[in-house]
Amino acid sequence: MSALWIATLVTSLICFLLKLLGYSLPESILNRPVIQRINALIPIALLSALVAVQTFGNGKSLTIDHRLAGVLVAAIALRLGANFPIMMGLAALTSALIYNF
Amino acid sequence: MSLEEGSFNKRAVLRDSLAVAIPVGTYGAAFGAASIAAGFSVLQTCLLSLLLFSGASQFAVVGVMGAGGSPLSAIATGSLLGLRNGLYGMRMTPILKLRGMKKILGAQLTIDESTGVAIGQETRGNSASRYGFWATGIGVYVFWNLFTLLGALGAQAIGDPSAWGLDAAVPAAFLGLVWPRLIDMKSKLVALSAITLALLLIPIAPAGVPIIATVTIAIIAGWKLP
Secondary structure (H helix, E strand, C coil): CCHHHHHHHHHHHHHHHHHHHHCCCCHHHHCCHHHHHHHHHHHHHHHHHHHHHHHHEECCEECCCHHHHHHHHHHHHHHCCCCHHHHHHHHHHHHHHHHHC | CCCCCCCCCHHHHHHHHHHHHHHHHHCHHHHHHHHHHCCCCHHHHHHHHHHHCCHHHHHHHHHHHHCCCCHHHHHHHHHHHHHHHHHHHHHHHHHHCCCHHHHHHHHHCCCHHHHHHHHHCHHHCHHHHHHHHHHHHHHHHHHHHHHHHHHHHHHHHHCCHHHHCHHHHHHHHHHHHHHHHCCCHHHHHHHHHHHHHHHHHCCCCCCCHHHHCCHHHHHHHHHHCC
């Protein structure tokens, strides 16, 4: 099985089991404040890291290119209260313009 | 499904549900396009939306694989982002009281949006919460999968993803997902630390590791900071 298939199917299975587990565990186990705090911070850490890697990563090197311009425009759009599709559209448009010209 | 009748305004709850489900569902097009750009097939892309059905985890899987990461780091990153759905399930258990097949379906539909709308209806009572959960969950599921397919087919037709800005749309999507979570100094500190650690690790660690390694920051900050 190819790497892409493994990533697709195994992540799907684990994430479904995690959802199901929530309905099956006694509430006391995961209700501790420290667990709640860590759980709230995990997406922040991972999503921020994904922003960094997808913006600057180029294999094993760091590059500044058209993607950064797109992401900066996205940040400005979010700051100004733009919704998700408009923000992504502006990011793609900015990046594509720099890439093509 | 048997929705217990309660005295709540169904139309008002349904309006709340669709107001979330339709726009969120359309982001599925962005996922479909990002997934194709990362090298996944249309079938794999659609299966991710049908089976995984959790936006941040899906973007993470295609993001890590697209950056050349191993399946293990994609699985770990996607699964850690899926942890919170388990906590949502615990939150929803006393409201939904699911059994058997409905537990399977309800679990699959337990995501940010369905839980958020359900909790938002609590002042209208538990029946309204349940109705909001199912209406939002089913609504997002239908639209998200429909638009995933459209986005995947569209991206397949256009060729070079960079020429259309898709390589910038992916980090922009992650930025849009993390933005509303940056509510206080602690969350901003965690975000900045994670970005720094990831950038430092890119040149020296295998692809995928710079992302998953930042979980340590979340654990330390959650443990030590009030």
